[in-house]
Amino acid sequence: MVNVLCSYLRMPFELPPFRDSIRDETAGLDLLTPSMKQKKTTRPGEKNSAERRQEFQVRLIAQEVLQRHWSKQASQQFWPNLAVNLAGATLLDLQMNGAAVSTLDLQGARLHGSANFYMAEILGPAIFTNCDIGFGTFVGTKFRGMARFDGALFRDFALFDTAEFVDPAFYRVHFESVIRLGGLPTLDSLSPDVPIFMDATARLTEDAVRELPAGWRIVPRNDGTQLGDIRSVSDENTEGQISTGSAGAEP
Incomplete structure (x- = not known):
C-alpha cells in the first residue's frame, strides 16, 4: 500500500490557487508564495481550480495515511523498514516528525509550507537532491546513511x-533565510578540506541567523545580488597563499 500511495x-x-478554502484546519502561517495564489486561465486538458481542490483533498489524505505508518508514535499502525519514494512529488506540510524509515527519496520534490523531520530517523540513504523546501525542520533528525542535499533550495x-x-x-545548495547548521559534532568534526x-550559496539579510559548521563561513559577493558563497577556511587560506605567491613573483 505504501508504494501505491507514494506512486x-x-x-x-x-x-x-487558494489555500484557505482547502484546508481550514491548518490555517495559520500562510507559506504559499504570491505566485502560487494567482488565478490561472484553464488551458485545454488542464484541471480547473475546483478539480484541483478535490484532488488535493485526496492527496492530503494519502499523506496522512503515510504519516500514520512511518511514525513510531503511532505504535499500533507503525510499519518498520519502509522504503519511501516520493521523488518529484508535490507535497504540502509534510509531517515526518518521529518517523523511522529505511530509505527516503525526495529527489526533485516540492515541499510547500512546512517540512517537519523533527526527531526522524533515516537508516539508509536520504536523498533531497534538487528538492524545493519551504520551512525545513530537521531538528534532532538522525541520518544513519548518506544524506544528500545537492542542488536543494531552502x-x-x-x-x-x-x-x-x-x-x-x-x-550547490542554496539557503534563502535562516541557517542553523552550527554546533553539530558530526559536522564540526569533519575537516574543512571535505567539500x-x-x-x-546563501542570501545575505541582516535579520537572518546563519550558523555553519566549524571551518565554514559565508563570503559576500561583490555583484550587488545580496548573495554569498559558502566557503571553507582552508579554501580561503589556499587562495591567499596563491595570491601572495603570485604577488611575490612579480618584478
Whole structure:
C-alpha cells in the first residue's frame, strides 16, 4: 500500500490557487508564495481550480495515511523498514516528525509550507537532491546513511539543531533565510578540506541567523545580488597563499 500511495503522490500536480478554502484546519502561517495564489486561465486538458481542490483533498489524505505508518508514535499502525519514494512529488506540510524509515527519496520534490523531520530517523540513504523546501525542520533528525542535499533550495528556515550525520553533502545548495547548521559534532568534526558545501550559496539579510559548521563561513559577493558563497577556511587560506605567491613573483 505504501508504494501505491507514494506512486500516486509522485504524479504531476499543481497546488490550487487558494489555500484557505482547502484546508481550514491548518490555517495559520500562510507559506504559499504570491505566485502560487494567482488565478490561472484553464488551458485545454488542464484541471480547473475546483478539480484541483478535490484532488488535493485526496492527496492530503494519502499523506496522512503515510504519516500514520512511518511514525513510531503511532505504535499500533507503525510499519518498520519502509522504503519511501516520493521523488518529484508535490507535497504540502509534510509531517515526518518521529518517523523511522529505511530509505527516503525526495529527489526533485516540492515541499510547500512546512517540512517537519523533527526527531526522524533515516537508516539508509536520504536523498533531497534538487528538492524545493519551504520551512525545513530537521531538528534532532538522525541520518544513519548518506544524506544528500545537492542542488536543494531552502526557501525559508533550514533548522538542523542537534541533527546527526554520517555522510553529508550540501553541494550547490542554496539557503534563502535562516541557517542553523552550527554546533553539530558530526559536522564540526569533519575537516574543512571535505567539500560538503561545494558551490553552495546563501542570501545575505541582516535579520537572518546563519550558523555553519566549524571551518565554514559565508563570503559576500561583490555583484550587488545580496548573495554569498559558502566557503571553507582552508579554501580561503589556499587562495591567499596563491595570491601572495603570485604577488611575490612579480618584478
